[in-house]
Amino acid sequence: MSNYYNERLQGDRGALKRALYKACGFSDEDLSRPLIGIANSYTNASPGHANLDRICRRVEEGIRAAGGTPVVFGCIAPCDGIAEGNLGMRYILPSRDLIASSVECMTRAHGFDGLVLLGSCDKIVPGLLMAAARLDISAIFCNAGPMYPAVYKGRHWDGNIITEAMGWKERGLIDEAEFRRIEDLAEPCFGSCAMLGTANTMCSVAEALGMSLPGCATIPAVDEERLEWAWKTGEAAVDLVRKGISSRQIITQQAVENALRLVFAIGGSTNAVMHLQAIHAEAGLGELTLRQIDRIGHHTPQIASVYPASEFDMVDYHRAGGVEAVMKELSPLLDLGCLTVTGRTVGENLESAGGSRDERVIRPLSRPFAPRAGLAVLYGNLSPMGCVSKPAAIPQELHDVTLPARVFESEDEATSEIMAGHVSPGTCLVLRYEGPKGGPGMPEMYRPMKALEGMGLSDSCALITDGRFSGSNRGLFVGHISPEAYEGGPIAFVENGDRVHINVDEGVIELLVDGKTLEKRKEGFRPKEKIMPPGYLDTYRRISLSASQGALVR
Numbered sequence: 001m002s003n004y005y006n007e008r009l010q011g012d013r014g015a016l017k018r019a020l021y022k023a024c025g026f027s028d029e030d031l032s033r034p035l036i037g038i039a040n041s042y043t044n045a046s047p048g049h050a051n052l053d054r055i056c057r058r059v060e061e062g063i064r065a066a067g068g069t070p071v072v073f074g075c076i077a078p079c080d081g082i083a084e085g086n087l088g089m090r091y092i093l094p095s096r097d098l099i100a101s102s103v104e105c106m107t108r109a110h111g112f113d114g115l116v117l118l119g120s121c122d123k124i125v126p127g128l129l130m131a132a133a134r135l136d137i138s139a140i141f142c143n144a145g146p147m148y149p150a151v152y153k154g155r156h157w158d159g160n161i162i163t164e165a166m167g168w169k170e171r172g173l174i175d176e177a178e179f180r181r182i183e184d185l186a187e188p189c190f191g192s193c194a195m196l197g198t199a200n201t202m203c204s205v206a207e208a209l210g211m212s213l214p215g216c217a218t219i220p221a222v223d224e225e226r227l228e229w230a231w232k233t234g235e236a237a238v239d240l241v242r243k244g245i246s247s248r249q250i251i252t253q254q255a256v257e258n259a260l261r262l263v264f265a266i267g268g269s270t271n272a273v274m275h276l277q278a279i280h281a282e283a284g285l286g287e288l289t290l291r292q293i294d295r296i297g298h299h300t301p302q303i304a305s306v307y308p309a310s311e312f313d314m315v316d317y318h319r320a321g322g323v324e325a326v327m328k329e330l331s332p333l334l335d336l337g338c339l340t341v342t343g344r345t346v347g348e349n350l351e352s353a354g355g356s357r358d359e360r361v362i363r364p365l366s367r368p369f370a371p372r373a374g375l376a377v378l379y380g381n382l383s384p385m386g387c388v389s390k391p392a393a394i395p396q397e398l399h400d401v402t403l404p405a406r407v408f409e410s411e412d413e414a415t416s417e418i419m420a421g422h423v424s425p426g427t428c429l430v431l432r433y434e435g436p437k438g439g440p441g442m443p444e445m446y447r448p449m450k451a452l453e454g455m456g457l458s459d460s461c462a463l464i465t466d467g468r469f470s471g472s473n474r475g476l477f478v479g480h481i482s483p484e485a486y487e488g489g490p491i492a493f494v495e496n497g498d499r500v501h502i503n504v505d506e507g508v509i510e511l512l513v514d515g516k517t518l519e520k521r522k523e524g525f526r527p528k529e530k531i532m533p534p535g536y537l538d539t540y541r542r543i544s545l546s547a548s549q550g551a552l553v554r
Contacts, residue, residue, distance in 0.1 A: 062231035098536075117131070120145070133284075198271040210251075217322060249339055256283075260297075265302060266374065305392065325362050375392070380510040387548075400503045408430065418455055427461050444468040463475070483546060493525075
């Protein structure tokens with residue numbers, strides 16, 4: 001028996017392997033074709049992944065129609081929303097590297113000729129792309145699609161209306177019955193959450209990198225067009241194998257820079273910065289520093305505005321043209337020669353793409369929402385290795401402020417004080433010991449930000465942390481402060497009443513305390529240790545890098 005593609009199945013030495021596949025129902029003909037592994041993160045525990053069973057079946061059909069043989073395997077897909085505000089959130093970022101490694105293990109063990117990567121949510125998408133970059137085989141990504149928004153009192157919302165409603169209830173603006181009604185309408189269907197959070201940002205990144213089909217990222221999960229794109233993805237996977245196009249031919253330095261420009265232009269999630277750093281490293285391109293990222297941001301205007309930066313949700317963004325329209329408008333700033341999974345270049349793909357169909361959502365390069373990126377990197381004595389903010393979601397009056405510090409050693413402590421009415425307007429909340437090592441796991445500070453909104457404080461307060469933020473947050477927030485408190489970073493030595501200066505437009509974050517005072521505070525420093533269940537968090541604490549390096553495990 002000959003097999004051009006999977007050499008492990010050839011000859012007498014391949015007989016046992018063929019027999020094992022035949023026990024699963026594969027025929028000799030099946031095993032003579034390219035074996036395309038499908039890493040399917042389907043689960044009915046998360047709306048962002050609950051339709052991937054249907055999508056997977058269509059991908060399989062596309063693979064078979066193109067002359068390949070699909071082989072499906074699973075990977076974990078924890079939901080940020082369900083993990084939010086409890087111990088589970090500490091496992092969300094660490095799961096990214098587990099996903100990458102699990103796909104690597106399965107693919108190397110079985111020697112698949114190519115891969116289709118199915119995912120949709122915050123850490124699953126970057127984990128899958130990291131695996132593709134690490135493996136350097138033919139690979140293509142397909143997402144499940146965004147959710148349609150909830151509608152409440154004539155306004156579109158994503159599921160985060162629930163957290164805001166908690167504040168409304170606390171303030172007596174709604175009763176328990178209305179709160180329960182909001183709960184029942186908040187998440188109306190399958191799909192990744194309806195705003196431009198990390199999930200939809202990273203699906204957009206996959207398309208901008210050239211790792212998914214043009215137009216794929218923003219098709220709503222419940223639209224039948226989503227299944228058509230799944231079939232095309234399966235077909236394209238076989239074509240990539242036959243053409244010998246591998247992931248590192250697509251995920252190049254120039255492609256990562258294109259993806260960064262896309263993130264900056266749409267005002268995507270701050271988490272995209274660390275995920276692109278990780279993908280860059282896995283592609284063998286070395287360290288992508290925050291200073292390199294910042295230089296790109298300074299020369300990329302924000303030309304799209306999507307919730308939480310505006311009233312327009314992901315379906316509005318899709319109807320305005322989605323990623324293709326943004327890249328068409330951005331094309332003078334992009335490297336158009338980058339190869340994509342279509343076998344064509346970015347420029348060739350964009351020849352047939354249209355520009356914005358709704359300038360309320362996507363504007364031309366000549367008339368941006370803001371002259372510089374929707375994300376910003378900040379430096380100063382409070383974060384000498386850099387930190388990240390999102391000007392696109394910050395009220396203009398908070399772009400340059402000096403505020404007194406109120407220090408909290410955990411997310412829980414901060415949230416409790418906010419909800420109890422113990423935080424004054426015009427305060428800079430400092431949340432520390434929430435970084436990769438100190439958290440451990442670098443949880444996102446979703447609850448305190450939403451609590452500030454619900455309590456009417458988001459227009460006057462700032463929140464800074466060595467932890468992360470949800471892509472759904474809006475207000476003045478600065479995350480990924482590095483070095484983190486656990487490693488003796490300056491954030492560990494902030495005290496109540498200290499003045500903190502933040503200028504997101506100038507990229508500055510300064511603790512207005514003289515050097516001698518800071519040095520005195522550092523004497524005898526010992527990091528605070530949080531007691532966690534034994535297991536993977538202990539490992540992650542030992543092997544994770546700084547947030548400024550993408551929080552990779554090494």
